[in-house]
Amino acid sequence: MKQFLLRRLLLLVPTLLGAVSLVFVLIHLIPGDPVEVMLGETATAADKEALRQSLGFDRPLATQYRSFLINLAAGDLGRSLYEPATVVQIIRARLPATLQLAFCAMIAAILISFPLGTMAAIRRGSWIDRSALTFSLLGLSLPNFWLGPLLMIVFSIHLGWTPVSGRGGLSHLILPAFTLGLGMAAILVRILRASLLQVIDQDYVQTARAKGLQESRVWLKHVLRNAMLSVITIMSLQFGGLLAGSLITETIFSWPGIGRLTVQAIQTRDYPLVQGCVLVIATSYVLVNFITDLLYKLVDPRISYGD
């Protein structure tokens, strides 16, 4: 296990390096010059050239890349080209909002999908099962840019239960977390139901029942636990996506997260900020995958990582 942990941690380095290198090349290849955006309409060609030199954009791409890697190794992601702050400061200000929304959306998805998926599997073919599948279909079909405003109109405008948008206390979190969590819950209901139905007829479940175990214990210890592997896989993939920020949900709910920041940075060609955002997103994905591997072992001790 120790070897596995060490190997995975070491693998982080080339993965992150690959991600930031790819983005470094891509962001410099797409049309759009940050100097033009920064200096606007009135600057002379000489002013633009001076700024280009000062930012190091006049140097060959390979040289710029080398400087970027050296600074990165020193933990320096540079300064934003527009905001009077370092990339680290800007991301540090936005990351808590993304983490908060991602965790809460995940919780919303779990709270909706686990009871619904389990009930659908237990009462297979019943109205509960059909309702769960209909919910799943609806959840997958409703786009967030439609669902978000709909929830606002019902719960904020008509009922007055929640604020319309923005970040603040718990009440601000309910609608965006539900909007983001609903799509995830719709997938999880289907995966959980299918996994449970696969496990439910296994011999070891029949044996557990024959031993006289209580039905609830059979479900918790033998069915649910064995059905969790595929559910965890899907959850981790979805959660990685949530940590990358959700542009649409963040925009609709005026949520100051990483998704909106990344898009703003790309639109203004704020190269250092784009690099920083991508680094955070890539790190989030890698860490979530890492934790998922640990969870596999927790759920199924038979899984071995070669030690």
Added chain:
Amino acid sequence: MTDTSKQAIFSQSFCARIRLPRRNPYRLFLSVILLPLISTGCRAPAHDRPKGYLVAGIESNPLQLDPRYSTDANSVRIGNLIYNSLLRYDERSQLQSELAEKWHMLDDRTYLFDLRRDVTFHNGERLTAADVKYTYESILEPSSLSPKRGLLRSLEAIDQFGSHKLRFRLRAPHAPFIEQFTLGIVPARAGKPGASNDQAPPGSGPFRLEALESGEKVTLRANPNYWEGSPRLAGVVFKIVPDALVRVLEFKQGGIDFMQNDLEPEMLPWLKNNTDAHIEMNQGTTFQYIGINLTHPILRHQKVRQAIACAIDRDSIIRHLLKNIVSAAGGLLSPHNWAYDQSAHRWPYDPARAEQLLDEAGFMDPDGNGPRPRFRLSFKTTNIDLRRRIAEAFKEQLQQVGIELELRSYEWGTFFSDIKTGNFHLYSLAWVGIEDPDIYHQIFHSSSVPPNGDNRGRYRNSEVDRLLEQGRVTLERSERQMIYRNVQRRLAEDLPYVPLWWWKNVIVKQPGLRGFVAYPDGELISLKKAELG
């Protein structure tokens, strides 16, 4: 102790009491589930509306409030509430004294300023001539990397006489330089952005920066020592709500008191019918146009450009798509501008005339009323939904006279890069905040072809060049007026741009907000005299 602090302490003690059993296989899982909920509880609820504060909804995050560096509209408008300038445009677009108690021109290249003596910065320091001198000189510093450096090119030196007198000397007469006296003044010890932990240097304006939460809101607090008297509002919160529909819903719910522009036209009737909003529309200075690449073999024909102007039914687009939130434009300058020429030629919708002009230019319709076009052109626009719908209307209207448009929409960075490099046939964009007619030099002088200016269509006319150069060095307003009237008439014939419309400033406010006066350039400075009922 306030309710907020009580709640925070309760949440912290609750957090501290949580003890999960050790060696429990579900400990990790429970931690993952519970922690975010607890941390949410630990965060004190945001004060969206501190007492007496006005909440204004804005679309995007202001990037840089320091007036030496701010270029985006929100930064400039919010910055003008924090910083004073020597002069300032009033609601009739006339320059008025602000920090300048007296000022006059000594000769055609020298300005003398006497500063007010009762002005202090928000940090308590007195504002002196040294601060004004520093502000301008810090921009001129080559290492400043300020986007405003180019605007001060003609400034030779600033001489300080005593603590409150200044002389600005220009290298040569330059009439539009007067606009540069509207630059916000920062203290002499401000340094470059990022030099200190402050988010912006202190100003001397009616409001001071209280908090800047990136992507969330900017909070300004009234300056009780403001030299014109303390504002009646306790402060202003600029809440960043990127989605226009959500801004409207926020207004309906009472989360926002005030919005200006950036609203979808079809939302206004809904706001009128479903809320108590007071809606005002005033003439703005934002000019929308169709840009033309004059190096294109078809578009270099003057009659083709005139035909395009005749083929576009502006009134129909204004009525149906834009719901009258714009007014048809004949040129760059709005009717409020002192240099506006009413007699310049207009190109009203006349498809028959458009077809005649195309025939005269030698581009005959190959099959009469058949499907084959006279020629094909591309039209570039951004991926904003309204812009795309307008482009669809242009396509439909130009098709009626035999011009086929291929529509291409791009995200802003790519679109703007193509326009700058001349990689287009036709495109649509807007000029924001037009005041001095010298903007014609930047857009149509032959020396202003990118990267030296914004003559993106590569328009070249020696007579227009001569007039624009003359307009720059002529200081007498009546003479300048004659020069720019001549420019407007020539451009109305040549049509390097097809003028479309001026955007009106649409102001949506709650009925209790009194004393707010709309400015043509969208400035919010009248908030210093506004009050909430």
